[in-house]
């Protein structure tokens with residue numbers, strides 16, 4: 252039998268995190284760019300840990316929606332920040348998995364001894380979304396730019412047709428199916444018979460949990476005010492089942508549609524960053540170690556031909572990671588399952604509980620089983636905070652690391668993040 256156990260390496264420490272409050276699209280950050288938000292977030296992190304002018308091993312971050320001018324958004328943000336200009340930095344992109352995948356990449360480099368410290372992050376804006384022109388107009392504009400004579404320029408200009416002037420707006424949809432993420436999630440919700448009320452309950456709990464965490468000051472050293480916001484402006488402490496029940500479905504329309512604006516994440520602007528390091532580096536600098544990033548796993552599903560739900564890849568990643576670490580799904584003190592949609596969290600958990608699915612699709616003799624719901628998203632998640640795609644992973648890693656630290660040594664937390672393109676990332680943190 253193949254040895255699936257994990258080879259021993261040092262574990263990367265999570266020193267702490269920072270994010271700006273998240274803002275619903277076209278509100279507080281309507282005039283801010285990805286670079287503005289990521290730079291401010293890095294500066295907040297640098298200030299929190301006294302790293303002004305310092306160089307960390309690497310900064311790895313990304314955005315799902317990016318202007319062409321931001322070809323290395325992370326490096327530009329570092330150059331605009333108070334970090335040393337000699338700090339290497341680069342972009343990665345794995346849709347909503349970006350922030351967590353960036354943390355895994357930095358942690359792995361620390362584990363291998365290639366760097367001693369690093370920052371992982373993510374940022375996104377749908378307010379300042381990159382608009383593109385269509386293929387025909389773009390080719391005309393390129394030939395116009397290359398034209399050497401007035402005659403060539405006029406010839407190029409004559410090729411422009413009024414219909415070509417309509418911009419290509421980025422769509423929150425899968426290119427291979429044309430369906431919105433929400434419509435994909437609605438298909439999965441129907442398949443797993445996820446009801447409206449359980450989705451609304453999960454959404455209300457997310458708002459209440461996050462509001463309570465803000466009240467007790469949990470986010471005081473995780474969130475830095477930005478452009479007049481001190482808290483995520485999607486957060487509605489007054490959310491109730493009665494109010495949510497009144498909302499009309501927005502995805503998977505028609506009879507039996509259950510997904511609304513409240514049990515789906517809103518389009519959101521924001522950024523997050525996490526400082527990781529070797530234990531030695533943290534000790535040398537007198538910095539805390541909140542938790543360690545122990546392991547992670549990425550999976551992909553064939554949602555195009557394979558009949559699996561677009562956002563179900565974490566379901567597949569989980570047993571691989573658990574087996575490698577000799578753990579069961581029940582061996583955790585906290586669970587952070589990204590609330591892209593309430594129905595996605597519920598479908599994910601239902602799949603892990605289902606004996607037939609776990610046998611046929613995951614090849615397991617027994618189902619992974621249930622999660623203790625009182626340990627799930629205990630300080631709220633994306634339905635309350637909002638979901639600036641690439642920034643969500645950093646929000647979760649930093650919050651979970653702090654939760655584990657507060658709970659004391661020897662505690663374990665599990666992260667599960669679904670991503671567009673049929674992918675998903677899961678990770679284990681330990682205090």
Ligand SMILES: CC(=O)CC(=O)SCCNC(=O)CCNC(=O)[C@H](O)C(C)(C)COP(=O)(O)OP(=O)(O)OC[C@H]1O[C@@H](n2cnc3c(N)ncnc32)[C@H](O)[C@@H]1OP(=O)(O)O
Nearest residue numbers: 346347432487490494512513515516517518591669670671
């Ligand atoms: C990307 C990846 O890789 C993986 C993933 O994470 S997939 C997830 C990606 N994200 C998405 O797909 C975003 C999906 N969200 C959207 O497209 C839009 O937010 C949406 C279509 C769901 C809603 O858009 P909208 O209609 O403009 O929402 P909005 O106007 O704010 O809200 C509608 C109503 O619900 C109400 N509402 C929302 N939340 C509420 C709450 N908690 N309590 C009470 N009312 C609430 C609003 O007040 C509003 O009421 P009125 O019409 O009376 O003003």
